[in-house]
Amino acid sequence: MKRKNVLLLLSAVLLCGSVTIAQEPVQNIDAKRHPNLRNAQNSIVAASHYIDAAQKDNDWDMQGHAQKAKDLLKQASDELKEAAEISNQAHHK
DSSP states (O other): OHHHHHHHHHHHHHHHHHHHOOOOOOOOSOTTTOHHHHHHHHHHHHHHHHHHHHHHHTTTOSTTHHHHHHHHHHHHHHHHHHHHHHHHHHHTO
């Protein structure tokens, strides 16, 4: 029984750890088709890098607010990609 509890606890820790690892925003919009969306995405990536630097400068002690901002930047980048894809679909009909 004790072994089962330990395995369950380890599984929960690994699951939580994998969920909290955030991905960085990426540049994945075609600059030729959507130059404005690509420029916006570039700004998001740059902002994420500035937040990384701020976190390091402050010994990662920002009470989670910097990470939340980075998560929102990733979400914004994903939304821009989605907008580009929807536009591509609309113009191929």
